[in-house]
Amino acid sequence: MHISGVNAAIPIAGRAAESSLDIASISLADQAPLTALHATINWTAPVLALKPLTSAVHGCQFTIAAKLAILSNLPVQIEAQVPRQQLSSFPLPAGGHASSASIAADVRFRGLLLAPGTWYGDFVAEANSPSASIAGHQAKFDRGRAITILRGGLLSCLDARLIGDDLSLLGNATLLADGRLAAALRVVAPPETAAAIINHMFPNSSPAAVLSPLTTPQRAAMDVAAFGNLSRIFLQLGKDGPIMEVK
Secondary structure, eight states, X not given: OEEEEEEEOOOOSSXXXXXXXXXXXXXXXXXXXXXXXXXXXXXXXXXXXXXXXXEEETTEEEEEEEEEEOXXXXXXXXXXXXXXXXXXXXXXXXXXXXXXXXXXXXXXXXXXXXXXXXXXXXXXXXXEEEEEEETTEEEEOSEEEEEEEEETTEEEEEEEEEEOSSOEEEEEEEEETTSEEEXXXXXXXXXXXXXXXXXXXXXXXXXXXXXXXXXXXXXXXEEEEEEEETTEEEEEESTTOOEEEOO
């Protein structure tokens, strides 16, 4: 991340005061999605507050507010919201793009900044009629949602799903403070589609991953499990399927 053009006079002591923070741009991965940011900062001892700031990334509007207490371990509270809105096409890796008829999200975080064990956060997002194009393949869904929580040393995506008539993706994941992780992804689609997706994702799997039949022969499921730690991750393709290390 690169931040440029910062101009601020931030009070952190004395009587109540109000100031401003101006940032020319915030860039990430050689992009500059945030530009010309202007925020109002209020100081009422011992709390420094960022008043609600509204901006946009790739045309998607969001609002963020925060409070920081100048006390032991720095208590902090952050709230952000993406109000319900249409999401125009935005870029994905490998030349892909995605869009949605509507999206909405809420983010909340609080805790002692210098004591990660106290961190507490929630992230909830939903989408209506999302679609994506990746590596020349189109995927359309009826709806999507994601629920993620942070509880001290545990970060967990309890439920993430994209549901469609022809293709559905369902997953969850957990990361512990010591780097251990576990995740699961289920792909539900017509058998030939599920097989093609897995073969595209894991072309060198040997033996080939096995699909799980469902109650209707028109649909099959492919389960991918991940486990290990951040320095060494393994994938298991299908129930009792081959295990491969992520390089």
